[in-house]
Amino acid sequence: MEVEGSSSGARPAGLWTHLQRLVTRPGPLAHPEFTPSPEILDLLRDTVRVLVVGAGGLGCELLKDLALMGFGMIDVIDMDTIDVSNLNRQFLFRQQDVGRPKAVVAAEFIHGRVPGCTVTPHYCKIQDYDDLFYRQFHVVVCGLDSILARRWINGMLVSLLRYEEDGSLDQSSMIPLVDGGTEGFKGNARVILPGMSACIECMLDLYPPQRNFPLCTIAHTPRLPEHCVEYARLLLWPKENPWGDGAAIDGDDPAHVGWILERAQERAAEYGIAGVDYRLTQGVVKRIIPAVASTNAVVAAACATEVFKLVTSCAAPMNNYMVFNDEDGIYTYTYEHERNLQLSSGQELAVADVSTPNTVIFTLELTDA
Amino acid sequence: MSASPASNPKSPDISEKNKKYDRQLRLWGDHGQAALESASVCLINATATGTETLKSLVLAGLGSFTIVDGKIATAEDIGNNFFLPSDCAGESRGRSACRLLLELNPDVRGQHVEQPLERLLDTEPDRLQAFSVVVATELTDSCLSRLSEVLWSHNVPLLVARSYGLVGSIRLQVREHLVVESHPDPDSVVADLRLLQPFPALAAFCDSQQLEAMDRAAHGHTPFLVLLYKALQRWRDEHDGAPPSGYREKKQFKETLQQFRLRTADGVPELEENFDEAERAVNTLLTPPSVPEAVRTLFASQQCNSLTAKSDDFWVLVKALHEYVENEGEGLLPVRGPIPDMFSDSDRYIQLQNIYREEARRGADQVQRRVHLLLESLGRPSDVITEEQVRHFCRNTHALRVFEGTAVQQELRHLRLPANEMAAHLQNPESEMVIYAMLRAAERFRSEYSTAPGAEDDQVETDVIKLKACLSRLLSDWGCQNTIKDDYVQEFCRYGGSELHTVAALIGGCAAHEVIKLVTGQYAPIDNTFIYNGISSSSAVFRL
Numbered sequence: 073m074e075v076e077g078s079s080s081g082a083r084p085a086g087l088w089t090h091l092q093r094l095v096t097r098p099g100p101l102a103h104p105e106f107t108p109s110p111e112i113l114d115l116l117r118d119t120v121r122v123l124v125v126g127a128g129g130l131g132c133e134l135l136k137d138l139a140l141m142g143f144g145m146i147d148v149i150d151m152d153t154i155d156v157s158n159l160n161r162q163f164l165f166r167q168q169d170v171g172r173p174k175a176v177v178a179a180e181f182i183h184g185r186v187p188g189c190t191v192t193p194h195y196c197k198i199q200d201y202d203d204l205f206y207r208q209f210h211v212v213v214c215g216l217d218s219i220l221a222r223r224w225i226n227g228m229l230v231s232l233l234r235y236e237e238d239g240s241l242d243q244s245s246m247i248p249l250v251d252g253g254t255e256g257f258k259g260n261a262r263v264i265l266p267g268m269s270a271c272i273e274c275m276l277d278l279y280p281p282q283r284n285f286p287l288c289t290i291a292h293t294p295r296l297p298e299h300c301v302e303y304a305r306l307l308l309w310p311k312e313n314p315w316g317d318g319a320a321i322d323g324d325d326p327a328h329v330g331w332i333l334e335r336a337q338e339r340a341a342e343y344g345i346a347g348v349d350y351r352l353t354q355g356v357v358k359r360i361i362p363a364v365a366s367t368n369a370v371v372a373a374a375c376a377t378e379v380f381k382l383v384t385s386c387a388a389p390m391n392n393y394m395v396f397n398d399e400d401g402i403y404t405y406t407y408e409h410e411r412n413l414q415l416s417s418g419q420e421l422a423v424a425d426v427s428t429p430n431t432v433i434f435t436l437e438l439t440d441a
Numbered sequence: 442m443s444a445s446p447a448s449n450p451k452s453p454d455i456s457e458k459n460k461k462y463d464r465q466l467r468l469w470g471d472h473g474q475a476a477l478e479s480a481s482v483c484l485i486n487a488t489a490t491g492t493e494t495l496k497s498l499v500l501a502g503l504g505s506f507t508i509v510d511g512k513i514a515t516a517e518d519i520g521n522n523f524f525l526p527s528d529c530a531g532e533s534r535g536r537s538a539c540r541l542l543l544e545l546n547p548d549v550r551g552q553h554v555e556q557p558l559e560r561l562l563d564t565e566p567d568r569l570q571a572f573s574v575v576v577a578t579e580l581t582d583s584c585l586s587r588l589s590e591v592l593w594s595h596n597v598p599l600l601v602a603r604s605y606g607l608v609g610s611i612r613l614q615v616r617e618h619l620v621v622e623s624h625p626d627p628d629s630v631v632a633d634l635r636l637l638q639p640f641p642a643l644a645a646f647c648d649s650q651q652l653e654a655m656d657r658a659a660h661g662h663t664p665f666l667v668l669l670y671k672a673l674q675r676w677r678d679e680h681d682g683a684p685p686s687g688y689r690e691k692k693q694f695k696e697t698l699q700q701f702r703l704r705t706a707d708g709v710p711e712l713e714e715n716f717d718e719a720e721r722a723v724n725t726l727l728t729p730p731s732v733p734e735a736v737r738t739l740f741a742s743q744q745c746n747s748l749t750a751k752s753d754d755f756w757v758l759v760k761a762l763h764e765y766v767e768n769e770g771e772g773l774l775p776v777r778g779p780i781p782d783m784f785s786d787s788d789r790y791i792q793l794q795n796i797y798r799e800e801a802r803r804g805a806d807q808v809q810r811r812v813h814l815l816l817e818s819l820g821r822p823s824d825v826i827t828e829e830q831v832r833h834f835c836r837n838t839h840a841l842r843v844f845e846g847t848a849v850q851q852e853l854r855h856l857r858l859p860a861n862e863m864a865a866h867l868q869n870p871e872s873e874m875v876i877y878a879m880l881r882a883a884e885r886f887r888s889e890y891s892t893a894p895g896a897e898d899d900q901v902e903t904d905v906i907k908l909k910a911c912l913s914r915l916l917s918d919w920g921c922q923n924t925i926k927d928d929y930v931q932e933f934c935r936y937g938g939s940e941l942h943t944v945a946a947l948i949g950g951c952a953a954h955e956v957i958k959l960v961t962g963q964y965a966p967i968d969n970t971f972i973y974n975g976i977s978s979s980s981a982v983f984r985l
Contacts, residue, residue, distance in 0.1 A: 100927075
């Protein structure tokens, strides 16, 4: 097979034809600052550093998407190990990988499938690294299921912002954040330019409140199967300590869930409540959010497209929030979420430059990375 | 964590399959999973869009797939397709993709047919009959037209998926698709709890509740349905038997409701959560029950009124339901059964739950009797529609959905939309219909020149002129003027027919879920064309 001469990785001729057309040709619908050039592909491969936060349902998709969009220097961070219930959508993992770190297995897989793409795994918590680590990246993409983790990353990126003497933002200190989220058949994708557009903190009211049951209902007047499970989990477990003093409930241990299930069923029988089974019990104990492969694929693809647009300027990035739902037909809605300036970390932020959707927000320094 | 509990409960025996599919079983249930596992999908051409579609189906546990592809993989194919290994250039594209897709899930069977669709259509088109759904990518208009015709005549659903530069589309062709379990958004469903027309068991229960004789705890734990019932009785006594209707009266009704609250010695209303719930429910629950418009349309449909031995079970059920409504239902659908959660003591909530559940069973039994009679009159065994099927149907009568499809072959020949409607779409700069027109023009270009516009770097400018001509002819066929900006023509030539991986992944993800909708009979599919615009990160659905 023919190999193009230049740099490190062997690149068969024609491999990137699809991407090449888009980045080497001008277009009236491209971002006004777009400069078509074959060098863009080299930049993607050798220079641009992307951090993927989370190697779960969205993370696996993001890694595949970015690798096949020409990104060659990807880092992935995840503190979890692989569980069998991941396998219906986290497609970089196989049965024999159960128990291994997600970040490591995902990195190995991408490396094996897409030669020339280097994925560096970080099997740890996001909080284990400081600003020196996060500062290395040009873009951060999140595929998380935790609001807290999102807020932490958001806070980190905001803390990296530098301001000029006149109070205006030093744009070179800004690392764009692309964030995806899914629940069942619903999802969302957003593009956040810290210090310039609405950030995670500005959008906190978009998250539905967690569903909790009042303790007095659980203790005295249960009506729903969930109340019975919560009774066993919150009141009986600490009292009876079935696995010894202070042993925490492991929602993935069938014996633990089985114990709660039995107690919950006893309580349900006492009150004539129907519907306490293993699936429901585990769902309540682990606060399980339903998930399917297709929604993850769609939301991750939307996010990866935005990363590609941010870095190459081949088209204007999304401004700035898209919701997706394919329960009834296929529905998307894209709108600009407003900043909540009350929240912006004490800085007198320059509100300039972001009022028009197509403002340049990210210029890659072509040489000095 | 190793210490074992004294009572030593045995771990419940949860199958590996239940564990693996847990997160999706919570959505479409074991019956949905069973339907998926017995489905077989045919993919025409293992493009990135095609393999991305299969990926989400294989992961979910599809029964089997067949890839029909006569192409030899090129470096270009490998570059955007995760399911083509880096060393497969020169080998069969279908075979390579089949192998890597099967790695995803040992439960799934897959095979490939190493020939182009054209040949399959020439020699053995009936082979396509065997599939639950056919997903087609990378087809020319003429080939697509033939495929559409064959599948329409065999009544096999077809999904046409396309990724093109930063845009894409999905077109669903299905003659008729019937959905019992459409999973409407619970927030949009107004519960029909029959408060205005209480059935005897409900009335008897409410009448047995003596609010004035209750102590404080019992009073505050009375389910709000009872409170509404009592307030409604008082209101009716004061209003010649008529229930409150309209905003004003419902506001007054809330005052009637307040009269039942406990009060302190000073006359201040006590904090009673059940009354708060009752008040919030006044606007929705005191709406007179009726058969939804969509269901009445089904009753009036030809399929319902000319049953034959070959009619789908769905239509037999609809007919039985119609007869029920006209007779023992007294103009109403059967009670569904589930009631919303509400503040209450355990005992009375469970009693109420059972009362509704029992009433739902009564209704379903009556529908079932009518189903039997209908089946008999059609000369079919009376047990082909099971009790469980009838119950399931009756629980979902409020959300039945029917899709009448149109054929792609027809669409390629002439526009279904009136010309002025299409023209209005195309003049609207926000409308994704422009993308649809451009995709059609690009296909026309491909048919005429056997290549995509802008495929070669040195042809981009001449192709712009040619594509513009294709677009003008297409629009004039539609009876529309060319109001589409040249920018789009240039942008499409810039793409040169490229299939970008992320666009393929987005289209593939959407297409996979449409397949799941078709084979499980759950959720509502698109009707019938989805357009994705990655330039503006937006989308739209049109019926074409």
